[in-house]
Amino acid sequence: MTTAVSPHPTPPHAGRMIRLRMRLHDLLMDRAVLTPAKTWLDYGLIAVVLINVISVVWVTEESIPWEHEELLLALDWVTTLIITLEYLLRLWVCVDDPPLMRIVRWKARLKYATTPMGLVDLVAILPSYIGLLTSMDARVLLILRLLRLLKMARYSPGISSVLAAIEAERRALVASLLIIVLALVLVAGIMHLIEGPVQPQNFGSIPKAMWWAIITLTTTGYGDVVPVTLLGRIFAGMTTLLGIIVCAVPAGIIASSFMTEIRKRDFVVSCRLVAKVPFFHRLDAVQLADIAATLQAQVLPAKHLIFHHGDPIHRVYFLIEGEVLISLRDGTRLTFGPGDFFGERALLFDEPHGSDVMTVSECRVLYLDRDPFLSMLRQHVPLRQAIVEMAERRYGKRPQVPGFPL
Incomplete structure (x- = not known):
């Protein structure tokens, strides 16, 4: 029996570098998962690009004092170096991108460098170094440097969607x-x-x-x-x-x-959010897609009262990110985190809410109103079985609501 040899042989002492490269890949290249660090990094790189373009545009104004011109040139070079570092890091970590993992590393990096966004990154930094090393017309280089604005497409889903729309048609x-x-x-x-x-x-x-x-x-x-x-x-x-x-x-x-x-894009985001909820782990990809089309996403601020004790039946919530505080009538307080759900008792037993629910931090939730919730249970047997098991485990009885498909 033969063993497949990885195209990326890894010496034992390289473990730290590989872990570092994978972490940087998650920050720079993986758009499937959003984290606070990745969000702040994107905001920072957007600010760098904007500062760079503003300095390039403003330095063409002849009335600027010499001291200010020197500051603008310094800003231009500092931001250019940051953009250059980002490009080099992307070339380094792109070998961990799933489509490129099975390719020899130098070929994987070459393939990434020739992608549309790889070429945009290259065009963003080349004019500064060409102007430094050659006597090329500064006006032509100025126009090329303004093309750095194209990098915004990497960080803006809206611009990416426009480019994808043009490509599709x-x-x-x-x-x-x-x-x-x-x-x-x-x-x-x-x-x-x-x-x-x-x-x-x-x-x-x-x-x-x-x-x-x-x-x-x-x-x-x-x-x-x-x-x-x-x-x-x-x-x-x-x-x-x-x-x-x-x-x-x-x-x-x-x-x-x-x-x-x-x-x-919205459908893909909803599918990823649904896949994070342990409650839906029994479902296959087709069923997850059906549910993602039904669920609605919402972001709730911290200290927001979701519902109050005695409120009428409204909807069931699935918590994706953040924490909520549930205050029961007997004074018991429970804290729910990502993967938990609440509000289902009022739906399953046809009774008003019996607790107060307030967000502790900013929360991202998926919610489903009563009628779509019951309709979803009729269509998906594994989910219905999970609901029945959960009701018996939490409340010691089966659901007792008209229209619930037992």
């Missing part, structure tokens, strides 16, 4: 672009025939008429070039209406795809 967008180009050529050609004899300086050729076609189809209308004949003005009005239709096509494609990406 790239074929439809290319088709709409071809339609726009076709419309521009036809409009410019027709206007050349109509206005060319009257205004040869503006419409004497199709390339000259193209400028008017662009600003009219896009409904910009600078007014520097306008038709003077009656037929030309009529055609200009028709062109403006055509421009509204043509330009709306790619906008509609991106908007529709963006909403789809948002729904996908």
